Amino acid sequence: MGRSFSRFDADDGAALAEARYAAIEALAQLAVDQDCDAVLVAGDVFDAQTVSDRTIRRVFNATSAFKGPWVMLPGNHDAALAESVWTRAGRLGAVPDNVHLALEPGVTVLAEQRLAILAAPLTQRHTYSDLTAAFDEWETPAGLLRIGLAHGSIQGVLPDEVDATNPIAPDRTQLAGLDYLALGDWHGTKQINERTWYSGTPEPERFRNNDAGYVLVVDLAEPGALPDVHRHDTARYRWYQWRETLSVPSDLDQLIARMQELPEASVLDLRLEGAITLEGHQHLNHGLSLAEARFRSVSCDRSGLQLEPTEEDIAALHADGYLGEAIEELRLRQGGDVSGPARDALAILASLLSSGTQEVTK
Amino acid sequence: MRLQRLRIEQVRQFRTPMALEELQPGINLIHGPNESGKSTLVRAIRAAFFERHRSKSVEDLRPWGDSAAAPTIELKFDHDGQQWQLTKSFLQRKRCDLVIDGRSFSGEDAEEKLAELLGFQLPKKGVSKAEHWGIPGLLWVEQGTGQDIEKAVEHAGDHLKSALNNLVGEVASSGGDDVIQAVEKQRAELLTATGKPRGEYQQLAAERDERQRDLAELATRIEQYRLHVDRLGLLSAEFDRANAERPWEDALRRMEQAREQFRQVESLQQQQLRAQDSLGQVRQNLDLLRQNQEQMQAQGTKLKQREAELQAARQRLAGEEARTPGLDKAVKDARADYEAATRVVEQARQQEIRTRLQQDVARLEDRYRTLRQNLDKASGFQQQLDQGRQQKQENRIDAEAVQRARTTRRQLDEETIRSQAIATRLSWQLEPGHTLQLNDSTLAGEGELRLLDEGQLTIPGVGRLGITPGGEDLASARRTLAHLEQTLSEHLRALGVAGVEEAEQRLARYQDGERQVRHTEDLLLSVAPHGLERLRRETGDTFTELQGCKAHLDGALETAGEQADHIPGLADAEHARKVAEQRVAEAEADRNRHETRVLTARQTCETANREWQQLSTELERSGNPQQLQEIAGTIAATQRREAELVKNLEEIESRIRQARPDLLQQDIQRYRQAAETQQAAQKNRERELRDIRVRLEAWGAEGLEEKFNESTAELEHLNRRYSELHRRAEALDLLLTILTDKRQALTRRLQAPLQKHLDHYLSVLFPEATLEVDEHLVPGRFRRGNDLGQMTELSFGAREQMGLISRLAYADLLKDAGRPTLIILDDTLVHSDTGRLDGMKRILFDAAQRHQILLFTCHPEKWQDLGVEPIDLETLKAQPLL
Known part of the structure; x- marks a missing residue:
């Protein structure tokens, strides 16, 4: 929250930002619908x-729709x-009673829900040690589910370009005897092992296609039982980025046809290369003009065309x-x-x- | 295009119909005097084409005062094999009828057809002006405007270019100029004429810069915010730790310990002060006792010392008194010596006076002798001088007169000898006893006579013989002799002498006397330079002085009496006296000093005696030795007391030194400061924490990073829009450049044929000249030989000729393009000289091979050799029209 979408026109950017509040509301509603015990935000x-x-x-x-406990972790x-x-937020008095802020490392006990949340919040902008290592030592009341909540990169699993800061050991659930480890930082939904998942962001905000726009509903029957994880689609807009090379007229026809198949709540970014005839150019302009009217946002880079x-x-x-x-x-x-x-x-x-020609025709 | 017939009616002065018939394809020369209607005909042709028939601005066509007139013009011409007939009426009856090969057009349709054919524009409203005239404006030259080609070409502009399109094939563009205009318009929205951004484009750059500044400011503030947050984290950790550990309390405790130790040291220091006081008192007492002791011991020593001093004084007095007689004798001796020396000096002085007087006597005697001798000599010389003067006086004679007499005498002698030579010689040897009588004289014996005068020789007894000397010379000689004898006797008489010899003697004596005077005067001067009298006086004076001196000397010798054997010189005697005087003074001074010393010694002796007596009496009175013993006892006791005190004090000092009171004080200060500093630091932390929290709360509420994100988004939008406009501006600029380049290239392609036609005509007039056509198809640069310049810089006549040449060249170009070319010249070339006019006639005749030319003039005689039959307007007007 609080992000602006600079690459879009002002009204498109505003709509995309607005969609993110809607995502929280959708999430709360989903928790109500799914009869969830608590919502963890990693x-x-x-x-x-x-x-x-x-x-x-x-x-x-x-968050108001869901009255159960929320546990929010600083990333x-x-x-x-x-x-x-x-x-x-605390000073503003904006935090409802049912929202727990895990601002310090430690265990948040939700006795009513029989949950013990082991939180590893970031208290600095970056850390280079595994904050979840402390989980191994923390005792929790017997009979409560041990749920880890952390923010960072699982070592050796995510692509290299992801920051090496805030590392997390891939076998933390085993080492700390966790029933489940809820992770944040990676924007797409990703399973690390049967007890460890990144839920990803509930509303996409970038073109890189990494399975964003979902939340996970996790069922845990009892301590020690394997979790049952379901993915739910919460995205308002889907983001597409196409790199196309036009060489023959039919390429353009195909492109326009593909555009027509996209849903209306789309954010489309086109980059075209190759060559196009004047007629094709008009055709493309026409197609883009139709798309702009249909989709949330269309941008087209023709510098290579x-x-x-x-x-x-x-x-x-x-x-x-x-x-x-x-x-x-x-x-x-x-060509120069x-x-x-x-x-x-x-x-x-x-x-x-051509406008002159049209005038003459008129 | 060929105009065949022109008919006008009710046009200005042509109230009745008038027609030009059977016009020729080449040149048609129409002439008439001023006011005959040439200009009206030209105006009529122009009106027929250019003016709208409905125009209300053609009042100039109306015959004067005829309000009902309907000026009518009929034209008949062919073009491109088609027959055109135009009838146009104005004002009262507005009509336009055009028949082209049997097809009829009327009104505006007809007018448009004509405009299209000839390439001109009809005015939207009002009278037709130069800018409407198009191609005819170029080919139909009004009176006096032939030179003004530039405007005419400009007005012909587009008509000319579209008319010439055929010439250059497909290169011209139908909609090109519209496109250029559209591009210019679109470019003008973004860029100024000089290519600078304007409007939104310009503003975007400014907004962008402003936004970037905002962003930079926000970034700075965000950075500050982060730094504050970090500081807050650090500071609160420190604050908590300090609150838990409370380090200042420990410092306070240790300060108290140090203070207790210092108090103990202070009590020791008080003991020390007391001990020091006691010691001081003991030492003072001891000093007093010792002073007493010393005083007593000193009295005895002093008595002995005074006794010794008395003895010494006595000895010194005795010694001094012993030296007195020696000194007295020395004084006496010195005085005797001095008196002796004084006497010697007096004798020496007398001796010296005598010697000087003797010298004076000798000198004066010597001088007197010399003067005496000189006086004797001078008296002798004076006597001689008087004799010389007397001799001179007695024999005074004129030396020159003597010379003259001597000369006359010599001449007389010479003349006598000469007369003897020529005289009759009478020689005789007579027997002894016999005499002859010559004249009065008697001749006897043997002899000879020279006879100059007649003579009578009487021989006694015999008779008388007459002798007469012969020859004339003799007579002359006789006269000369007589004259000279007379002169001589006159001279001698003047001199007062009998003969020349006497005169010579007197002269010799005179000169001798003179020599003697001179010699004696020199001698006298040598012995008596100032005269004899003075010499005599000097001699007398010297003698008197000598007598005085001798008397003096005699007196001196008498007084001298007996003399010592040896008397030294006066200087030596004076020196000896001074030495003696010095010795007397020294001796007396020695004696005086000695007397002073004796007196002093005597007094010292008396004083020492008195003092010794005094002290001796005093000591005897007091009981000194007992007191001395008592004082020595007291001093020993006091010294023991002192040693005790010193030991005690040392002990106290050592204890104080070991406790280090300076360090103890520093410790107290240090611990106090440490406690204060730590407390202050904690308070500062508390205050800073409060400040940072307040500030962060305020800044947090501003949502800096969210604002930054929003501003970044806005900047990106601005950038995007700016780069779009930038690209568009660049594209439009490029497009405009390319389009204008292409269009200019096209124009340049039209330049070549025009230049060809221009050169064709120009070579007739100026064989070596060139006139260049610029890219707007206007003749511009003119070159003839080395002259280079613009056509507008030429003379009026030349410009008019160039103008006409250019128009003919355009006509040729239009002809090539298949366009109609009618050329009308109204009184042209009036400013050309005969030579140029001839050239222009050849050019016109040449052009007339391709174009129809109507040439109006009021000077038909100038155009006689054009080879065409002129049309006389006056004749034409006189002919009634059928």
């Missing part, structure tokens, strides 16, 4: 420490520093005399060092000529 609720008061209040307000973005978004007017194009534009020469020159320049302005100039000239 870090990075807030994108930054200094978000506005309004954002803080709205986050906690969004690397909202670490439990001496002054943090959490202390501010060449305009290649055909003889028919030029004839259709009635570009006789020196206009024809100008078009030819621009085509040649498109500064292709961008030439391509744009060609597009402008084509649109001027």
